[in-house]
Amino acid sequence: LLPHRFFRGEGRDVYLELPVAPWEAALGANVPVPTLGGTVNLRIPAGSQSGNKLRLKGRGLPGKEPGDMYVVLQVILPPADSDAARLLYKQMEDQLGFNPRATMGVS
DSSP states (O other): OOOOSSEEEETTEEEEEEEEOHHHHHHOEEEEEEETTEEEEEEEOTTOOTTOEEEETTOSSOSSSOOOEEEEEEEOOOOOOSHHHHHHHHHHHHHHOOOTTGGGTOO
């Protein structure tokens, strides 16, 4: 098989790295996803994280036993390239009290 710009194969299974917005991952969303057989709507569960894998059974390479397709979520942050965007990020910092390193014992 030749390399593809979206898909990679492992045996009969197909993998797709899917970029998602932070609000889609945090709140959940239905998003269009390309597959080998065309576009399908995929439900992203609320609370999803980068690296989470979602399985589309039977959407991999065809055969006697078709493979599956795995959609690997990649949360992509919007750039802080405007005053409004920087303000939103600052508000999140102030209001959420989120520390992604809290479980590592460092501040």
